[in-house]
Amino acid sequence: MAELRFDDGAAYEQMMGVWSRSVGEVFLDWLRPAQGLRWIDVGCGSGAFTELILERCAPGDVQGIDPSEGQLAFARTRPGARGAVFQTGDAMALPFPAASFDVAVMALVLVFVPDASKAVAELARVVRPGGLVATYMWDMLGGGFPLDPILGEMRAMGLSPTRPHVEASSLAALQGFWSAAGLEQIATREITVQRTFADFDEFWKLETKAPSTTAVIAAMPAADVTELMQRVRARLPADTDGRITYSARAHAINGRKPG
Numbered sequence: 001m002a003e004l005r006f007d008d009g010a011a012y013e014q015m016m017g018v019w020s021r022s023v024g025e026v027f028l029d030w031l032r033p034a035q036g037l038r039w040i041d042v043g044c045g046s047g048a049f050t051e052l053i054l055e056r057c058a059p060g061d062v063q064g065i066d067p068s069e070g071q072l073a074f075a076r077t078r079p080g081a082r083g084a085v086f087q088t089g090d091a092m093a094l095p096f097p098a099a100s101f102d103v104a105v106m107a108l109v110l111v112f113v114p115d116a117s118k119a120v121a122e123l124a125r126v127v128r129p130g131g132l133v134a135t136y137m138w139d140m141l142g143g144g145f146p147l148d149p150i151l152g153e154m155r156a157m158g159l160s161p162t163r164p165h166v167e168a169s170s171l172a173a174l175q176g177f178w179s180a181a182g183l184e185q186i187a188t189r190e191i192t193v194q195r196t197f198a199d200f201d202e203f204w205k206l207e208t209k210a211p212s213t214t215a216v217i218a219a220m221p222a223a224d225v226t227e228l229m230q231r232v233r234a235r236l237p238a239d240t241d242g243r244i245t246y247s248a249r250a251h252a253i254n255g256r257k258p259g
Helices: 009-031 048-057 069-075 116-126 148-156 171-180 200-207 211-219 222-235
Strands: 038-042 061-066 085-088 101-107 127-138 184-197 244-256
Touching: 009 048, 009 101, 009 127, 009 184, 009 244, 038 048, 038 116, 048 061, 048 101, 061 069, 069 085, 101 116, 116 127, 116 171, 127 171, 148 211, 148 222, 171 184, 171 244, 184 200, 200 222, 200 244
Parallel strands: 038 061, 038 101, 061 085, 101 127
Antiparallel strands: 127 244, 184 244
8 A cells, every 4th residue: 555645734734734723622622731841743744733732732842753844844834833843754763762752642643654553652662751642543434534525435436545544543443552552541532523614615625635535536537526526515515605514533542651
């Protein structure tokens, strides 16, 4: 399977940034971290969640790590992310010594990492004893992914958009990763959020920017693209003003490194 990678920070922000912020706000309220902590945001991408950490958690230090320099370049332009340090890095081999942070987080990333268990072990390695390791990931097996209205209709038409390691998104899988990393006091929850688009055209323009859909749609005959749009439109009925509103669902988990 080809690995999915997001390199266009501005496009990702339009497509997923709003969703990420909505889930991230609930996630941080759930974690209730103390102020002044040292954070690492692994797979920080466009910096949407990094910005939330700075806005809501009064951290002492925030490091953002991502493999895409294009995403990091966008993250560095965020006014709300000033104070964070962004650098390229691999989630499976973080460029920090053990016990460097108080909190290690991944936001909507884990299924895109080739070896999820190795990434979680790295999160655990870089936090201090007693430190917090947490993530949230779309429920990609249970229909919680924001792009499911498009991807589901693609598959119904016999198309095969690239899928990440979706098995890593289940609560059972997350609990397994956290336990295998030796983390304790493990807690989980589901987070459901909604997003509203002005009309179907806005939805289509923004939500087809993902690498998993862009290349497939570009290669489709015009008649098939029209059919796909009609199928997705029927799946997402608009209100009387033409607005499209629908929900997405994420799984969240956190645990402590033994102290």
